[in-house]
Amino acid sequence: MSHKETAEQILDLIGGEKNIQNVIHCMTRLRFNLHDQKEAVQNKAKIEAVKGVMGVNVSGDQFQVIIGNDVPKVFTELKNIAHIPENNSGSSEGKKKGNVISRIFDVISGSFTPLLPAIAGAGMIKGILAILLALKLVSDTDQMYIILNAIGDGAFYFLPILLALSVAKKFGSNIYVAGAIATALLHPTMTTLLTSGDSISFLGLPVTAVTYSSSVIPILLAIWLTTYVERAVDKIIPSMFKLVFVPTITLLIMVPVTLVAVGPLGSIIGNWLSLGIGALFDHTGxxxxxxxxxxxxxxxxxxxxxxxxxxxxxxxxxxxxxxxxxxxxxxxxxxxxxxxxxxxxxxxxxxxxxxxxxxxxxxxxxxxxxxxxxxxxxxxxxxxxxxxxxxxxxxxxxxxxxxxxxxxxxxxxxxxxxxxxxxxxxxxxxxxxxxxxxxxxxxxxxxxxxxTSSDSEAVPQEDSKKETVSQEGSNAEVKSEELASPIKGQVVPLNEVPDAVFSSETMGKGVAILPSEGKVVAPANGVVTTLFATKHAIGIKTEHGAEVLIHVGIDTVQLNGKHFTTHIEQDTTVKAGDLLVEFDIEAIKEAGYPIVTPVIVTNSADYTEVMTTASGNVDRNDKILNLK
Structure with a gap:
């Protein structure tokens, strides 16, 4: 089937040209914002059965059709037959913000995901201590236990602080002001006051006694509101006074407002949700x-x-x-x-x-x-x-x-x-x-x-006629080689990447890097085979035949090239260590996009083994993948 036929079938199954509000593409998939997702979702199985389609993923208000390496060609054909205007085809402008429910889920998901390593580590320590206590190998009065318990419990007790930083990043407000609000709520004297049992007021307004340690909803609401307060204050304060007066006024407004209104409201919402879940289990068994x-x-x-x-x-x-x-x-x-x-x-x-x-x-x-x-x-x-x-x-x-x-x-x-x-x-x-x-x-x-004849690919028999994703230039006679890290940062297993297409190895085997420096270099000698106009993804074919995809961040195609600077062009011959792209880590994070960067060998099927050879922190040019 031709790329045009693939595009035609996809277009028909998603509801036609009239249903497309916006469509862009990244390195692997078409990303549709549809006026009505109902028809597309109903036809999900039919879309997945279209030759050239690897799968479908629905993320919030975005309907994603996974194509693979041929996505630019399918996108071009789609643009031609659907007559999509240029300003509606490759830009994230005009994208819907989504309904309230999906936006709430997006905020909660985006805020908690960065905290998972801290929560996981602390939770495991608390679990180990629980085992030691149950086996009576330690006493809860032992100094060792007290220290380890503080390590395990600290992340949970001070969760509002960690969450405040993460939520502020998500909303684009000052993370340190957000952290200061949370620290005020957890200050020992504040905790003592709120737990004293005495009547509390601020400027004549009653303050409800709420326990903020380990809480979630109060700080989510508080930092969300802080975003609007901070922006409003920033607009009225002259530039020369912003550094001092914007955070001062924001803190003076938001801490009392949280104590008087937002915190109690969040606590009530949390209790209602818990009671609702409890009632469901109590009444339905x-x-x-x-x-x-x-x-x-x-x-x-x-x-x-x-x-x-x-x-x-x-x-x-x-x-x-x-x-x-x-x-x-x-x-x-x-x-x-x-x-x-x-x-x-x-x-x-x-x-x-x-x-x-x-x-x-x-x-x-x-x-x-x-x-x-x-x-x-x-x-x-x-x-x-x-x-x-x-x-x-x-x-x-x-x-x-x-x-x-x-x-x-x-x-x-x-x-x-x-x-x-x-x-x-x-x-x-x-x-x-x-x-x-x-x-x-x-x-x-x-x-x-x-x-299959080589037993290197497996497809369900009922879909055995389905066209496999084309990988141009795939070399069946590839040679063993080692690939270096294109980025300085921390090695992350591919299955921990917050995108199912990468984590499930649909695009191929590899590893991911959490960058600590905004530079991407060539992982080996080769040729730049793909360089998107959005600059967020680079494809390289090495001199030994490996086809490597470096995808900076997740969903960063939505930035449309903002915060990225390229230093090479497509078809450029590069040597290992040559600078390819620079990117602004903080700006991308503040825009709300994960910066974890998958490094994928898209022709993994041509190898017997694709093995990760590094862990922890790596520098550019350190060996991270062994291809055999």
Missing amino acids: IFAGLILGGTFSLIIMTGMHYAFTPVVMNNLTTNGYDIILPAMLSANMAQAGATLAVGLRSKNKTFKSLAYSTSMTALMGVTEPAMYGVNMRLKRPFIGALIGGAVGGAFYTAVGVKYYILGGNVGLPGLTSFIGETFLLAVLGVPISFVAGTIATLILGFENVEN
Whole structure:
């Protein structure tokens, strides 16, 4: 099928030219903002079946059609047949802000994602301490325990401060002023005053006693409002006085307003949400667990699971435990079981290996590779996983399993978060969910995966005629080589990248770098095969045949080249270490985009092994990938 035919079919299935509000493309996908997503979503399976389409992803108000390396050609054909104006085809201007619900989810997700490493590390330490206490290997009066407990508990107690910084970045306000507001709320004298039981007022206005430590919603609301106050003050203060008076006036307004109105309102909202969830479980029993466990994988796919975080935090603070996250554990274990079933039944050696490996990562709490790489790809195993999650969720609700310590992992390593009176029941629920997902998938079955001639690619038999994504210049006789890091920063496993197309290795194997310096250099000698006008992504074919994609940040195509400077042109021959692109890290982060940068070998199928050889911090030109 030609690129024009691919574009024509996509256009028809998304509702035609009249339904397109805006469309741009990045390195791998077409990104549509549609007037009405309903028809496109209904036709999702048909779009995925179009030759040349790798998949579909819906992110908020953006409908994304994943094409791969041929996306510029499909985009060009789409632009020609749909007669899309130039100012509506490659720019992010005119993009809808989205409805209120999607924007709330976006704020919560974007605010909590940067905090996950701190929460995960602190949660794991608290879990280890809980084990040591349960085994009576330490006493809670030991100095070692007190120090370790402070390390584990600090991130949660002072969560409003961490969250204030993250939310301020999301809204584009001053992060240090936001942090100062949070520190005022948590100041020891303020805490003592609010917990004294005495009547409190400020300038005659009553101050409600609210516990701000470990809280979420009050600081979210406070920093959101701070953004507007700060901007309003900034407009009326002369430039020569801004440095001193803008933060001063903002603090003098927002701290009292938070104490008098915003904080109590946030606390009430949090309590209502917790009471609502509690009432649902109290009145519907195991049915609530069955529904939540059976749908949590779908919730994770949409990113809506972050919306539960304020409720979970409030449950932990108010009740000392949570009843929502057990359902997430059951869903993750069921995904692992479903992929194991695929591995047991698959006749394709490559796909069998993929299923087994992703089953293990799902057991560890990382389910995206299992969901996107195996279960959703074969469809029925995903249904089997939902059934397994429902069974596990119903069990956890029936026996009253409780979650005690918030951590970043909801898998086997995160079982420490369940240590308490229901710990053994939590552990028992793992094999129940896992086995239920496995059995359900084996019963439902799935279309087998046929072997290609080289067994290096696996496609479902029912889609065996589907065209694979073209990779121009793919060299079947590639040579082994090592690739250097194109960026100075911290190595991040690909499955931790907050974009399913990269984390599921749909585009190929590789690694990601969290930049500490805004420079991109060539990872090897080669030729620049792709350089987007938006400057955020570079494709290089090395002299030994590796096709490397360097994608600076996530969704940074929306910046339309802003904050990026290129130093080369397409078809330029480069040597390892040559400067390719510079980018402004802080400006991109302030614009609300993650800066983690995937480095992908898009022709991974041409290699027996693509192995990450570095961890921690790396400098430019340090070796990070070994291709064999």
